[in-house]
Amino acid sequence: MTFEPERLGRSRSDLAEALRSQRKRAGRTQTWLAHRCNMSQTKVSNIESGHLTPSPIDVELILEALGTDSPVASEILAIARTANTEWQDHWSSRRRGLDKKQNELATLEAASTEFRFFLLSLITGLLATPEYVRASISDVPGDQSKTIARKLERQQVLYDPSKSFTFLLTEQAVRWPLLPPMAMAMQLDRLSSVSRIPNVRLGVIPLAGHIPEKPLNTFTVYDRRLATVETGTGALILRDHRDVAAYLRDFEAYERCAVFGHDCRELLAEWSVNFTRLRQ
Numbered sequence: 001m002t003f004e005p006e007r008l009g010r011s012r013s014d015l016a017e018a019l020r021s022q023r024k025r026a027g028r029t030q031t032w033l034a035h036r037c038n039m040s041q042t043k044v045s046n047i048e049s050g051h052l053t054p055s056p057i058d059v060e061l062i063l064e065a066l067g068t069d070s071p072v073a074s075e076i077l078a079i080a081r082t083a084n085t086e087w088q089d090h091w092s093s094r095r096r097g098l099d100k101k102q103n104e105l106a107t108l109e110a111a112s113t114e115f116r117f118f119l120l121s122l123i124t125g126l127l128a129t130p131e132y133v134r135a136s137i138s139d140v141p142g143d144q145s146k147t148i149a150r151k152l153e154r155q156q157v158l159y160d161p162s163k164s165f166t167f168l169l170t171e172q173a174v175r176w177p178l179l180p181p182m183a184m185a186m187q188l189d190r191l192s193s194v195s196r197i198p199n200v201r202l203g204v205i206p207l208a209g210h211i212p213e214k215p216l217n218t219f220t221v222y223d224r225r226l227a228t229v230e231t232g233t234g235a236l237i238l239r240d241h242r243d244v245a246a247y248l249r250d251f252e253a254y255e256r257c258a259v260f261g262h263d264c265r266e267l268l269a270e271w272s273v274n275f276t277r278l279r280q
Contacts, residue, residue, distance in 0.1 A: 002248075005241060008140075011079050011083040012048075012050055012053050012083045012202050012214040013050050014061070014079050014083075015050075015053070015054070015076070015083045016047065016048055016049060016050035018075075018076045018079060018220055019047060019048055019054075019062055019076070020048040020060070022063065022066050022068050022072075022076070022279045023048070023062075023066060023216060025066075025186050026066040026067060026068075027062070030044045030045055030048070033062065033065060033066070035060055037058070037061045037065050038060075038061075038067040039058070040262060040278070041217045044088065046231075047062075048153070052055050052243060053083050053084060053239075054080065055080075055084065055209070055239060055240075055241065056077060056080045056081060056084060056240050056241065056242070057241060059077060059080040060077065063076060063077070070219050074127060075090050078248075080240075081240050083242070084238070084240045085236060085237070085238055085239070085243075086236070086237035086239075087234060087235075087236060087237075088234050088235045088237065089233055089234035090234050091137060091233075092234055093234075094140055097146075098137065098140060098144065098147040099146040099147045101152035102147060102154060104111045105154065106150070106153075106154050106157075108222060108226075109154065109157045109163075110157075110207060112163070112222040112223045113164065113189060113223060114163070114164050114222070114223050114224070115163065115164070115220065115221075115222060115246070116166050116167070116168075116220065116221040116251050117165070117166070117167045117168065117174045117220050118168045118169065118218060118219050118220070118250070118251055118254055119167065119169045119170065119218055120150045120170055120215050120216075120218045121170070121172055121176060121218065122136065122173055122176060122178065122218070123169065123173060123174070123187065123191070124218075125151040125154065125155075126154060126157070126158060126168070127155075127167065127191055127194055127202075128151070129150050129183070129186055129187050129190050130148065130185045131179055131186070131187070132178060132183070133151045133152065134148055135178050135179055135265040136178065138190075147158055150263070153180050157196055158194065158200055159197065160199075161191055161198070161199055161273065162163040164199050164201075165199060165201065166200075166201045166202075166203070166255070167194075167200070167201070167202045167203070167249075168203050168204075168251070168254050169191075169202070169203070169204050170204070170205045170207070170215070170257050171207045171271075172203060172207065173207060174188065174191065174204055174268070174271060175271055177275075180190065181276065181278040182275070182276065183277040184263060184272075184275045185272045185273075185275040185276045188269075188271055188275065189268075190271055191268055192265045192268045192269065192272075195260075195264060195265060201260060202260070203255065203258030203259060203260040203264055203265060204248075204257065204258060204259060204264050204267055204268070205254060205257045205259075206267060211257050213250075213253050213254055213257060215250075215254065216269045217230055217231065218230040219247055219250075221244060221247050221248055221251060222243060224245075225239070225241075225244060225276045226238065226239055226244065226246060227243060227247040229247070240257075242247065
């Protein structure tokens with residue numbers, strides 16, 4: 001199925017209609033279907049009304065229970081895959097206010113316990129100094145003080161012992177000179193400090209030796225259930241277990257190329273000194 005961002009909203013209603021039609025075609029009630037799929041009748045009702053987007057696994061269970069023909073089932077599963085993909089463009093986020101986007105991220109972080117960040121080109125807000133945060137949104141017009149404050153508030157989640165974080169940063173992400181040299185040196189010192197938090201693993205992938213992997217995007221995986229993928233104009237939110245599993249495999253591959261702990265801090269210290277010398 002061709003990916004069309006404008007289809008994402010409609011695909012949810014298409015999926016609800018398709019599943020409702022299949023149940024009626026099979027001559028089954030919502031109560032019967034709920035029992036066969038080990039779901040509540042309320043969940044089935046919410047799926048068929050479009051109030052709840054079912055996961056592809058839920059859709060597979062429903063179609064199997066209803067005995068849906070293979071060609072039709074394949075088509076409905078393709079709709080389910082699109083329905084479990086969300087596109088958030090930067091322009092819409094900016095119109096709504098970037099501080100509201102920060103609230104959405106804080107809600108997602110509160111509901112998750114295991115985080116994996118792959119940072120290809122820049123440092124994420126959870127790891128950033130106030131100067132770096134300000135520079136990262138400098139192209140957004142208007143007063144960004146609320147957004148900056150909210151980004152910095154979100155950093156408190158790193159100190160929650162019930163959560164675990166793994167950050168993988170390429171050397172490019174760490175050393176990209178978004179700030180003047182001394183401010184960049186302070187940013188690298190911040191990374192080194194965060195790496196000492198007990199529930200945080202922070203690794204860097206040095207651009208040396210042989211790296212067989214081919215990263216294309218910055219991405220984050222939350223609890224093995226959701227992945228967000230950054231692009232130049234927005235972000236994809238993926239809930240299909242196959243998509244999430246693919247990004248988990250990518251993350252594990254990049255992790256094997258990274259250095260952690262003392263070796264990581266030695267590299268950060270070396271690069272920090274290099275920035276300091278640039279000022280002299």
